[in-house]
Amino acid sequence: MAHRDxxxxxxxxxxxxxxxxxLLDVRGRGRWYVLTPPGARWWHYLTEGASPDEAADRVAxxxxxxxxTVRDDMRRLGRQLADRGLLKTNTSRRKRWRP
Amino acid sequence: xxxxxxxxxxxxxxxxxxxxxxxxxxxxxxx
Numbered sequence: 001m002a003h004r005d006x007x008x009x010x011x012x013x014x015x016x017x018x019x020x021x022x023l024l025d026v027r028g029r030g031r032w033y034v035l036t037p038p039g040a041r042w043w044h045y046l047t048e049g050a051s052p053d054e055a056a057d058r059v060a061x062x063x064x065x066x067x068x069t070v071r072d073d074m075r076r077l078g079r080q081l082a083d084r085g086l087l088k089t090n091t092s093r094r095k096r097w098r099p
Numbered sequence: 100x101x102x103x104x105x106x107x108x109x110x111x112x113x114x115x116x117x118x119x120x121x122x123x124x125x126x127x128x129x130x
Contacts, residue, residue, distance in 0.1 A: 030114035039106030063103035073105045080108050 006052050006078055006087045008043070016044045023086055033086065038063065042074050046087075052078055 008014065013024045021040030023033040035043060038059055045055035053071055060070040081087040 024114065032111035032114055034107075034109040034111060036104065036107045036109075038103060039108065042106065065103045070103070077106045077108060084108075084110075 006046060006082065006089055008047060009086055009088045012086050014043060014047075016040045016047075025084070025086060027085070033084075038070070038073070039077050042077065 009025075011025060011027050013026060015022045016035075017040070018037065020037050021035035021043055023035065023043075025031045025033070041062065042052075042055045042059050045058050046052065050058065052074060056071040056074040057067045059074070060067040063070075078087060082089065
């Protein structure tokens, strides 16, 4: 999976705080997920339009830890979220032209 | 500042139907 241009799926409702995040997937019967604070912060930056690596760099700056470490961690988290359909990959931001 | 730790995603399971409808109505991401 390409790790660029990830964004929250439309069927996911998130409540993000300094203490972590709650994600609700409203498909089917609905499923709850919890994100620990670093992941919740990364999710928040994604919702602001940051790329996954940009968001990871901001998390790294917040905690004062190496960006490479956080990028690796967030790539792993991104795969977990995408596998569950909580994040979607935006392959292109350009709309297709139709005559 | 709190220490950094690798992020964790924990699945809590299914949601009761009544809660689901109520929460979806009430939940501005990141407010």
